[in-house]
Amino acid sequence: MYTLGGFRFIVYKFSSTMFNMKLIEKLRFILSKFSTDPKLIDKSRFEASEFSTLFDPNTMEKTAEDLPFDVLWLIFANLELPDLVRAGSVCSIWRDIYTSLCNSGSYNPQYTPYLLYTSESAGARAACLYSLAEKKTYTLTLPDPPLRSRYIFGSSYGWIATADERSELHIVNPITGDQIALPSVITIEWVKPIFSDTGAICGYEHSGYSGVWITSGIPSIFDLSELRDYLFYKVFLSSDPSAGEYFVxxxxxPHCQLSFARAGDDRWTLLPHGDSYEDCLFNGRLLYACTRFGEIHEFDLGTPGNDTQDIIGSC
Incomplete structure (x- = not known):
């Protein structure tokens, strides 16, 4: 155990030398931040000899249970995702910190990007993450429905939006394994369930009416898995769902309309202002949606009527 500027530090000796050195590098980074802020540390107490002793391999043999929570939190928040997952496997205390960090959304995902894919050999529930920096693949097991059978319609804040074989939407975080079921597809305007003789949903009926014009007076019929091909275009999140408050x-x-739901909603709410939307962007509770014609519409999703105004109108 060491005390530097009023902070207690202990370095745990791992079996993995590479991970141990990465942890030391992060600790050096955190200490350097302390050393430049007079509010955090008394520079006169930050002796070079004491600093070098801290990283002497012969002294790094304390137990993980003694590591200070606040220091670990700072270190974990600066780790690359593979190292963060490894740290969460060291002991129960570190696992608790890892889980708390992920649930609060405090970890930093803005490092080297990872390629997400599925593999038949890895299993239907497995998510394969390929690290461009390490040239290495990490395999994580996710909750049902099997990821391999889902379609992906967007990603935000480390979460991916998927549609399963029943055309139901979920958002899932591949790193934490957390998953949230979004409101049922049958609560979207123009979608009606079709029931079998046993009362189970066996298909969907979709109207061609968009609220602006009618493309066909005859509804289209889709099997459970077919509707997702036709119905969904893109999914967007306003913020990290780990924090608890968000819009999707x-x-x-038909015609690329907008629907939204708040955290905890059990149905989708149609935004009836228009259609032909191509992309969306959030600024807090304000949604900015652009159309294929160059229009930009603003929606305040925090008001009862979802107040709307045209930022850029049609030409």
Missing amino acids: VLIHN
Whole structure:
């Protein structure tokens, strides 16, 4: 155990030398931040000899249970995702810090990007993450429905938006394994369930009416897994769902309309201002949606009527 500027530090000796050195590098980074802020540390107490002793391999043999929570939190928040997952496997205390960090959304995902894919050999529930920096693949097991059978319609804040074989939407975080079921597809305007003789949903009926014009007076019929091909276009999140408060916006057919849901909602709410939307961007509770014609519409999703105004109108 060491005391530097009023902070207690202990370095745990790992079996993995590479991970141990990465942890030391992060600790050096955190200490350097302390040393430049007079409010955090008394520079006169930050002796070079004491600093070098801290990283002497012969002294790094304390137990993980003694590591200070606040220091670990700072270190974990600066780790690359693979190292963060490794740290969460060291002991129960570190696992608790890892889980708390992920649930609060305090970890930093803005490092080297990872390629997400599925593999038949890895299993239907497995998510494969390929690290461009390490040239290495990490395999994580996710909750049902199997990821391999889902379609992906967007990603935000480390979460991916998927549609399963029943055309139901979920958002899932591949790193934490957390998953949230979004409101049912049958609560979207123009979608009605079709029931079998046993009372189970066996298909969907979708109207061609967009609220602006009618493309067909005859509804289209889709099997459970087929609707997602036609209905969904893109999914957007306003913020990290780990924090508990968020909006999710869906661009969907007919004619690329907008529907949204708040955290905890059990149905989708149609935004009836228009259609032909191509992309969306959030600024807090304000949604900015652009159309294929160059229009930009603003929606305040925090008001009862979802107040709307045209930022850029049609030419």
